[in-house]
Amino acid sequence: xxxxxxxxxxxxxxxxxxxxxxxxxxxxxxxxxxxxxxxxxxxxxxxxxxxxxxxxxxxxxxxxxxxxxxxxxxxxxxxxxxxxxxxxxxxxxxxxxxxxxxxxxxxxxxxxxxxxxxxxxxxxxxxxxxxxxxxxxxxxxxxxxxxxxxxxxxxxxxxxxxxxxxxxxxxxxxxxxxxxxxxxxxxxxxxxxxxxxxxxxxxxxxxxxxxxxxxxxxxxxxxxxxxxxxxxxxxxxxxxxxxxxxxxxxxxxxxxxxxxxxxxxxxxxxxxxxxxxxxxxxxxxxxxxxxxxxxxxxxxxxxxxxxxxxxxxxxxxxxxxxxxxxxxxxxxxxxxxxxxxxxxxxxxxxxxxxxxxxxxxxxxxxxxxxxxxxxxxxxxxxxxxxxxxxxxxxxxxxxxxxxxxxxxxxxxxxxxxxxxxxxxxxxxxxxxxxxxxxxxxxxxxxx
Amino acid sequence: xxxxxxxxxxxxxxxxxxxxxxxxxxxxxxxxxxxxxxxxxxxxxx
Numbered sequence: 001x002x003x004x005x006x007x008x009x010x011x012x013x014x015x016x017x018x019x020x021x022x023x024x025x026x027x028x029x030x031x032x033x034x035x036x037x038x039x040x041x042x043x044x045x046x047x048x049x050x051x052x053x054x055x056x057x058x059x060x061x062x063x064x065x066x067x068x069x070x071x072x073x074x075x076x077x078x079x080x081x082x083x084x085x086x087x088x089x090x091x092x093x094x095x096x097x098x099x100x101x102x103x104x105x106x107x108x109x110x111x112x113x114x115x116x117x118x119x120x121x122x123x124x125x126x127x128x129x130x131x132x133x134x135x136x137x138x139x140x141x142x143x144x145x146x147x148x149x150x151x152x153x154x155x156x157x158x159x160x161x162x163x164x165x166x167x168x169x170x171x172x173x174x175x176x177x178x179x180x181x182x183x184x185x186x187x188x189x190x191x192x193x194x195x196x197x198x199x200x201x202x203x204x205x206x207x208x209x210x211x212x213x214x215x216x217x218x219x220x221x222x223x224x225x226x227x228x229x230x231x232x233x234x235x236x237x238x239x240x241x242x243x244x245x246x247x248x249x250x251x252x253x254x255x256x257x258x259x260x261x262x263x264x265x266x267x268x269x270x271x272x273x274x275x276x277x278x279x280x281x282x283x284x285x286x287x288x289x290x291x292x293x294x295x296x297x298x299x300x301x302x303x304x305x306x307x308x309x310x311x312x313x314x315x316x317x318x319x320x321x322x323x324x325x326x327x328x329x330x331x332x333x334x335x336x337x338x339x340x341x342x343x344x345x346x347x348x349x350x351x352x353x354x355x356x357x358x359x360x361x362x363x364x365x366x367x368x369x370x371x372x373x374x375x376x377x378x379x380x381x382x383x384x385x386x387x388x389x390x391x392x393x394x395x396x397x398x399x400x401x402x403x404x405x406x407x408x409x410x411x412x413x414x415x416x417x418x419x420x421x422x423x424x425x426x427x428x429x430x431x432x433x434x435x436x437x438x439x440x441x442x443x444x445x446x447x
Numbered sequence: 448x449x450x451x452x453x454x455x456x457x458x459x460x461x462x463x464x465x466x467x468x469x470x471x472x473x474x475x476x477x478x479x480x481x482x483x484x485x486x487x488x489x490x491x492x493x
Contacts, residue, residue: 069457
């Protein structure tokens, strides 16, 4: 399988099964369309109005060479390998819902403004510690374990965060595991004390802000309706600087109310942030701000123009990292990881304040996805296997898609939300992801 | 080559034999929480 496209006058050809990426000139780019169905002579004749025969002949020979080296039209050797996969499920990451409450009432919140559709509750330290024990127990031989402190708003229950971290550090020494902590916060309660603790212990910090003041405050506001932009901005800047502009993300959400989201990304870059992620909203159909099919054309243009500016700024030493444009072609994840995706439901689980286990933070609150509780012995391993077996070949749409080894099948929660099946991906999410991958690859061609 | 510039050579097939240690970061933990991307993750072995 190959994927070819032109972006900003660059002709890109990707060989999907090998991972090879090439830039073709115009003649070679045209030849690819005919290569598998016509002879060399027929192709020279077919393209004689556009190119000289010698140029087509030379380009054809180069394509033959790429194919013989396994860099073009290479075979899929993974679909058979997947069928024989029998791996013992391992849990290596937990999303701890430290607090099912929030000091904001963001309009687009997928967590019902913090409560996840239930009561507003806080996790106690004992439950957090049992979650750490659970993770160690289920992680088998894995050394690197991850815990994300999530909410609601985790800073509303920060004393428990500290107790859990302290406990995990003790267990780390006992077991030889290596814990990596992250925290996702709206920054309202950030202060010098918790900043110091976060910088000492958290491998990554995700800081919520949507971009321009009008964009942010339209969606992100307090219980009294006041926007957050003015009060959080100095805190976010200080946090980013205190981490040397690394190992954090300012993280925003765009909706159909700011389809010109590239301006929000660039606004955050103009403010001096170097690690930026701005992502499409996950919202119910007809919420009013959900991304719709008719929005895609504009969003594609936004991504392409953002990519162009991204490269320009990078060349002028004003560069920044945009999460969805980052792609590591040479040292990225192995094919095993790319086949399986994010790991939700088997490697990655969410824990509610009560200790209930769910496949990921987005399934929390949907009782039929409850997999167990960290306080009890019961854990639904059948469910875990069901999620583990989901891969790019178990999803018909993905198996036929050129982007499958870059997105790895997309978000199981989105798939379930829109199609009631974790194996049927969310179409709009797919289209946006494909455009982001195209942009990310184009950026690589400009380096 | 005059007509083709290769930006990245074949890397995936080799990783079928060598990969799968599972020590890498869980993709959803890094920043997204809503929009899964895997190819921007790093391999722990390298």
